[in-house]
Amino acid sequence: MIIVIANQKGGVGKTTTAVTIATGMAELGYPTVLVDADSQGNAAQFLGLDPRPDLYRLIIQERPAAEVVQRVEDYPLLGVVAGNADTLEIEDALSRGRRLHTATALRQALARFGSKTAIIVDTAPSLSNIQVSALNAADWLIVPAIPEYAAETGVAALVQTVAVLQEAGGGINLLGVLPTMVDSRSKEHAETIAKWQARFPGLVLPAVRRLIAFGKAPGAGEPIWDYAPNAAEDYADVMAAILPRLSRQLQRQAVRP
Ligand SMILES: Nc1ncnc2c1ncn2[C@@H]1O[C@H](COP(=O)(O)OP(=O)(O)OP(=O)(O)O)[C@@H](O)[C@H]1O
Numbered sequence: 001m002i003i004v005i006a007n008q009k010g011g012v013g014k015t016t017t018a019v020t021i022a023t024g025m026a027e028l029g030y031p032t033v034l035v036d037a038d039s040q041g042n043a044a045q046f047l048g049l050d051p052r053p054d055l056y057r058l059i060i061q062e063r064p065a066a067e068v069v070q071r072v073e074d075y076p077l078l079g080v081v082a083g084n085a086d087t088l089e090i091e092d093a094l095s096r097g098r099r100l101h102t103a104t105a106l107r108q109a110l111a112r113f114g115s116k117t118a119i120i121v122d123t124a125p126s127l128s129n130i131q132v133s134a135l136n137a138a139d140w141l142i143v144p145a146i147p148e149y150a151a152e153t154g155v156a157a158l159v160q161t162v163a164v165l166q167e168a169g170g171g172i173n174l175l176g177v178l179p180t181m182v183d184s185r186s187k188e189h190a191e192t193i194a195k196w197q198a199r200f201p202g203l204v205l206p207a208v209r210r211l212i213a214f215g216k217a218p219g220a221g222e223p224i225w226d227y228a229p230n231a232a233e234d235y236a237d238v239m240a241a242i243l244p245r246l247s248r249q250l251q252r253q254a255v256r257p
């Protein structure tokens with residue numbers, strides 16, 4: 001089961017959301033793989049991991065899944081496939097389109113983890129071939145967005161992309177628009193969230209506040225659950241909202257046997 005975290009806009013909390021949901025799902029007992037499809041390589045960085053092995057090894061070198069996964073201390077059910085500058089070569093291979101095809105490349109590569117694994121894909125702030133390949137692979141899409149007036153077109157465009165992919169026979173569904181970095185005193189934020197709720201009924205996830213702890217946790221190489229449990233409560237609400245829609249597609253295990 002593949003959840004893609006995407007928004008072409010930069011710095012909206014995609015990686016924070018991907019890392020937090022992946023660690024949260026693993027902690028709840030779901031075997032999970034966090035995949036970084038962004039050449040910035042932030043997902044592994046945020047967890048204090050190495051930039052290699054990486055997605056390039058999985059997709060281009062066709063290494064077995066177990067060889068490209070890094071383990072995370074304290075999260076026995078979580079594996080991470082890092083991204084780095086080599087990810088740009090996947091982009092090249094997709095644009096040449098001889099051996100790898102955008103519509104299928106990521107879905108085929110990620111299938112090696114098994115259909116009952118929760119796969120969380122972090123993506124780059126761009127509409128690249130890898131991004132499109134990830135959307136083609138996705139069962140679910142989460143769109144993190146700062147609720148500013150200017151964010152509306154980007155969010156609407158992604159939701160529209162979901163409709164286009166569905167019409168083409170894709171299995172993607174919108175899991176939710178996630179308001180991030182929310183300031184409870186901002187009229188602009190409140191109005192934008194209200195607008196989204198009217199436009200995407202039932203699909204606006206609980207808001208994540210703008211809190212200093214989120215900016216500091218990556219430097220400590222820790223998920224927010226460990227770095228600042230109080231701040232993590234916002235994401236606990238997000239998980240509670242999405243899990244009922246996902247759990248049928250997953251198999252839960254004992255976290256620590
Ligand atoms: N709720 C939040 N409150 C405060 N800071 C946050 C919050 N969420 C994320 N941040 C910080 O904001 C910065 C951008 O977040 P993040 O890297 O998750 O965004 P992104 O969308 O992945 O960025 P990019 O588009 O570059 O990949 C990071 O320094 C992160 O630690």
Ligand SMILES: [Mg+2]
Pocket residue numbers: 014015016038042122123
């Ligand atoms: Mg990012």
